[in-house]
Amino acid sequence: MKCPRCGKEGKATGKTWKFGLFDGEGYTCPACNKPFSAFYRDGKLSHTVPKAK
Numbered sequence: 733m734k735c736p737r738c739g740k741e742g743k744a745t746g747k748t749w750k751f752g753l754f755d756g757e758g759y760t761c762p763a764c765n766k767p768f769s770a771f772y773r774d775g776k777l778s779h780t781v782p783k784a785k
């Protein structure tokens with residue numbers, strides 16, 4: 733998963749959770765050193781938090 737802040741490849745933290753209809757996945761970006769989340773619906777990427785620019 734690419735970091736929405738800088739576009740570098742983020743690392744999955746292994747953290748996942750349910751968010752309504754979405755499945756959330758936690759990532760950290762080694763370049764920004766900040767976390768971000770990806771949300772999937774029906775196995776497809778829906779959006780990231782924060783949103784990609």
Ligand SMILES: [Zn+2]
Binds near residue numbers: 737738
């Ligand atoms: Zn980044």
